[in-house]
Amino acid sequence: MGQILIFSENDNTGFELVGKGLEIGSATGAAVAAAVFGTDVADRANEYLNRGVKKVYIPGAGKEALETFDAAAYAEALAQITAKAEATLVMMGCTRRGKELAGRLAEKLGAGCVNDVNGVRLEDGRIVYSRYALGGMTVCSQTVVAPVAVVSVMPATFEQAPKVMPGGDCVAVDFSIKPVRVRLVERQAKTTESVDIAEAKTLVCVGMGLGGVEKVALAEELAKALGGEVGGSKPVITDQKWLPEARMIGLSGKKCKPQLTVCLGVSGQVQFMVGIREAKTIVAVNTDENATIFQYADYGIVGDLNEVAPKLAALLK
Amino acid sequence: MNSIVCVKQTVDLQQIRIRKETREPIMENVPLTIGDIDKNAVEAAVRLKESGGGKVTLVSAGSEDLEETIKEGLAMGADEAVLVVDRKLDGAESFVVATVLAKAIAKVGEYGLILLGEGSADNYSGQVGPRLAELLDLPLVAFARSIEVAGGKLKAVRNMDDCLEAVECDLPAVVTVLSEINEARIPAVTQILKAGRKPKEVLAPADLGADLAALDQKVQTLANIAPLQERKQIMFKEDADTAVAKLLSALQADGAVGRY
Ligand SMILES: Cc1cc2nc3c(=O)[nH]c(=O)nc-3n(C[C@H](O)[C@H](O)[C@H](O)COP(=O)(O)OP(=O)(O)OC[C@H]3O[C@@H](n4cnc5c(N)ncnc54)[C@H](O)[C@@H]3O)c2cc1C
Ligand SMILES: Nc1ncnc2c1ncn2[C@@H]1O[C@H](COP(=O)(O)O)[C@@H](O)[C@H]1O
Numbered sequence: 001m002g003q004i005l006i007f008s009e010n011d012n013t014g015f016e017l018v019g020k021g022l023e024i025g026s027a028t029g030a031a032v033a034a035a036v037f038g039t040d041v042a043d044r045a046n047e048y049l050n051r052g053v054k055k056v057y058i059p060g061a062g063k064e065a066l067e068t069f070d071a072a073a074y075a076e077a078l079a080q081i082t083a084k085a086e087a088t089l090v091m092m093g094c095t096r097r098g099k100e101l102a103g104r105l106a107e108k109l110g111a112g113c114v115n116d117v118n119g120v121r122l123e124d125g126r127i128v129y130s131r132y133a134l135g136g137m138t139v140c141s142q143t144v145v146a147p148v149a150v151v152s153v154m155p156a157t158f159e160q161a162p163k164v165m166p167g168g169d170c171v172a173v174d175f176s177i178k179p180v181r182v183r184l185v186e187r188q189a190k191t192t193e194s195v196d197i198a199e200a201k202t203l204v205c206v207g208m209g210l211g212g213v214e215k216v217a218l219a220e221e222l223a224k225a226l227g228g229e230v231g232g233s234k235p236v237i238t239d240q241k242w243l244p245e246a247r248m249i250g251l252s253g254k255k256c257k258p259q260l261t262v263c264l265g266v267s268g269q270v271q272f273m274v275g276i277r278e279a280k281t282i283v284a285v286n287t288d289e290n291a292t293i294f295q296y297a298d299y300g301i302v303g304d305l306n307e308v309a310p311k312l313a314a315l316l317k
Numbered sequence: 318m319n320s321i322v323c324v325k326q327t328v329d330l331q332q333i334r335i336r337k338e339t340r341e342p343i344m345e346n347v348p349l350t351i352g353d354i355d356k357n358a359v360e361a362a363v364r365l366k367e368s369g370g371g372k373v374t375l376v377s378a379g380s381e382d383l384e385e386t387i388k389e390g391l392a393m394g395a396d397e398a399v400l401v402v403d404r405k406l407d408g409a410e411s412f413v414v415a416t417v418l419a420k421a422i423a424k425v426g427e428y429g430l431i432l433l434g435e436g437s438a439d440n441y442s443g444q445v446g447p448r449l450a451e452l453l454d455l456p457l458v459a460f461a462r463s464i465e466v467a468g469g470k471l472k473a474v475r476n477m478d479d480c481l482e483a484v485e486c487d488l489p490a491v492v493t494v495l496s497e498i499n500e501a502r503i504p505a506v507t508q509i510l511k512a513g514r515k516p517k518e519v520l521a522p523a524d525l526g527a528d529l530a531a532l533d534q535k536v537q538t539l540a541n542i543a544p545l546q547e548r549k550q551i552m553f554k555e556d557a558d559t560a561v562a563k564l565l566s567a568l569q570a571d572g573a574v575g576r577y
Contacts, residue, residue: 010478069482070456071447071450071457071459072450072451072456072457075451095477095478096459096460096475096476096477096478097477097478099443099459100443100447100457100459100460100493101447102444102447103411103415103442103443103444103445103446103447103448103451104447104448104450104451104457106412106444106448107412107415107447107448107451107452108451111535112410112412112535112536113411113412113442113444113448113535113536114442114536115442115443115444116441116442128539131442132441133439133440133441133541134330134333134342134439134541135330135438135439135441137330137333137335137342137543138342138541138542138543138544139541139542139543139544140538140540140541141538141539141540141541142536142537142538142539143536143537143539144535144536144537145534145535145536145537146533146534146535146536181456181486181487181490182456182457182458182484182485182486183484183485183486184482184483184484185472185482185483185484185485186482186483187480187481187482187483188480188481188482188483189479189480190479190480190481192479226574234496238495238496238497239497239500251441259573260568260573260574269330269331270330270331271330277544277546280573281568281571281573282548283564283568289552289554292331294550294552295548295550296546296548297548297549297550298548298549298550298551299549299551299552299553299564299567299568300550300551300552300553301552301553301557301560301561301564302552302553302554302560303557303560304557307557308557308560308561311557311558311561312561312564312565315561315562315565316565316574
């Protein structure tokens with residue numbers, strides 16, 4: 001096996017990948033390098049060196065093409081760095097940009113690609129990646145048989161590599177990259193949520209059965225009584241916008257491991273359930289006694305959430 | 318402006334059962350459909366056509382059933398379909414699919430946009446769009462939540478993890494859409510009947526000069542099984558007061574909530 005190259009637009013995720021990369025490297029003899037693009041590259045490169053990375057590549061000449069994100073330009077630059085670093089495994093953070101980049105880079109390198117990785121293990125001398133398939137119904141184990149692998153790993157999958165004594169170097173790479181074709185016109189930051197529902201011990205999940213944004217209070221009331229947070233299904237958030245995006249649960253949202261989760265008006269489709277599959281106890285409230293969610297619940301109440309949620313909150317007080 | 322939409326035929330996930338003994342999904346005899354987000358991509362293309370003219374071509378690679386499955390997309394307002402049919406394309410890896418789609422698209426003629434879903438319903442890997450863009454050497458805007466074409470340019474807003482970005486690029490371009498971009502229409506029965514008569518070109522990979530056997534395997538799937546899930550499945554069907562009281566004592570007995 002060749003070397004390992006780490007790249008993530010998000011440094012915290014990058015440090016997680018460094019942690020795993022060093023672990024694989026100590027078993028296979030691969031050295032771990034990283035690439036850092038964008039702003040404050042020198043400081044950020046140091047952070048990687050502080051965490052045990054031996055070589056960090058930063059853009060030298062031609063760096064203008066990497067100031068804003070264009071997957072084509074980023075892929076070109078990373079392909080050049082991959083060659084320089086003699087990497088056969090490129091580990092990226094599975095952020096949206098990371099995911100957009102992974103496929104494009106893999107195609108350029110003739111590499112095999114696995115996205116949304118949520119587990120990496122060494123097995124019989126090969127690296128096995130796990131990811132969800134069939135909307136989250138199954139967990140798929142895959143290995144890359146092409147000479148080069150590009151994988152993108154979900155944030156928060158691994159522990160960050162701890163800080164150690166720095167002992168590597170930072171290398172500026174001069175690029176000749178084709179002009180950027182996707183031009184950034186305007187960027188609007190999202191208001192960040194201070195809570196991370198993935199950490200919540202108790203979760204009240206609302207689905208389309210909630211019926212309207214004015215009913216969110218009902219869920220908040222119950223969450224308060226239980227000492228938990230409110231999360232929602234995808235349509236509640238992306239279509240209806242009853243809750244902020246950071247509270248989305250499921251395949252395209254957060255994967256949570258609460259002790260208790262109470263689902264109000266959620267039908268229980270697989271892309272939602274994968275987000276609470278590791279909950280210790282699942283309670284479902286749904287008017288439809290044939291709702292799928294009852295098959296995945298420990299306790300089910302066939303009833304109207306408008307009636308059940310306030311009663312439960314009142315009893316808890 | 319003409320658009321191409323890549324749509325994937327997948328099993329209807331809601332209808333898959335898990336085999337108890339092996340925890341493997343049972344894929345036989347599960348009805349086939351077009352992926353949900355792919356339908357949002359078709360909707361986006363049809364809306365562009367309705368406002369700005371042009372033609373919408375669906376391109377898909379899959380098994381023989383594709384001729385039937387594709388009708389749903391044609392009924393939504395697409396004009397024609399180019400189908401690459403081979404049993405081995407059913408569930409083929411992204412690299413193979415992108416290679417075949419790129420060759421099929423080369424046959425379609427002039428186009429301004431190639432639209433895809435952000436992820437396919439069954440695999441949800443988001444690889445085919447970026448790979449296709451690379452193969453065709455086109456600009457790529459992924460995770461679009463709105464698109465607009467004016468003056469020969471694409472204007473789009475992409476939804477990234479921490480921000481929204483308004484971007485623009487020249488045509489032709491590849492776009493992958495998020496489900497939030499629109500609500501896909503549900504075609505009327507009359508549209509579905511008419512869809513059967515819309516032009517479909519059915520090709521074998523060989524017709525495109527693609528030899529599937531010669532394409533190296535890049536990713537190997539070792540296992541695909543459902544995780545163990547044991548839930549109590551206890552139902553309370555009484556009136557709300559009784560049900561809630563019973564639920565609470567059950568939760569307390571489990572230690573899932575504190576005693577009050
Ligand atoms: C690629 C892909 C990714 C996806 N990712 C996600 C994801 O990350 N998260 C996610 O959630 N979804 C995701 N989805 C969407 C998913 O398939 C479902 O559409 C969604 O989970 C359904 O949300 P819901 O249960 O809130 O709504 P519905 O399916 O509409 O269910 C509403 C439920 O409320 C019940 N109800 C109605 N009124 C009441 C009442 N008064 N009291 C009690 N119950 C009531 C109804 O009986 C029904 O069961 C994804 C889909 C795709 C294709
Ligand atoms: N076999 C296929 N035929 C046509 N389009 C496909 C095929 N597979 C994937 N796509 C398109 O690529 C998108 C992303 O798929 P994936 O990379 O599998 O997540 C889908 O939403 C479709 O638009």
